[in-house]
Amino acid sequence: MIAFVVVFRKLFAALREGFKDPAFRGILQLTLILLLTGTIFYARVEGWRLLTSLYFSVITLTTVGYGDFTPHTAAGRIFTIFYVLIGLGIVISLATQIATHAAQRRT
Numbered sequence: 001m002i003a004f005v006v007v008f009r010k011l012f013a014a015l016r017e018g019f020k021d022p023a024f025r026g027i028l029q030l031t032l033i034l035l036l037t038g039t040i041f042y043a044r045v046e047g048w049r050l051l052t053s054l055y056f057s058v059i060t061l062t063t064v065g066y067g068d069f070t071p072h073t074a075a076g077r078i079f080t081i082f083y084v085l086i087g088l089g090i091v092i093s094l095a096t097q098i099a100t101h102a103a104q105r106r107t
Helices: 002-018 022-045 050-061 074-106
Strands: none
Touching: 002 022, 002 074, 022 050, 022 074, 050 074
């Protein structure tokens, strides 16, 4: 349990450091816009509730893909293809920025 708290403490410290960096803030904003876009799209096109749409967007972009929800419309499937191809790079970039700030904090 203590290790869990330490990891989250380091994560939040890295996030605090990241907010000072304009590149980090830009990637974070882009990630939030991407999640909002996916959430609204899936809610409207697939008819899912907002929480379900957000859940699917996060699960898809983090490549977890439980398979409990899948797009059923052609528009939803086409959007998901481009959503993953574009969004994966953005999410990886955000994770890299967080890791960079965490590593810089250690040195």
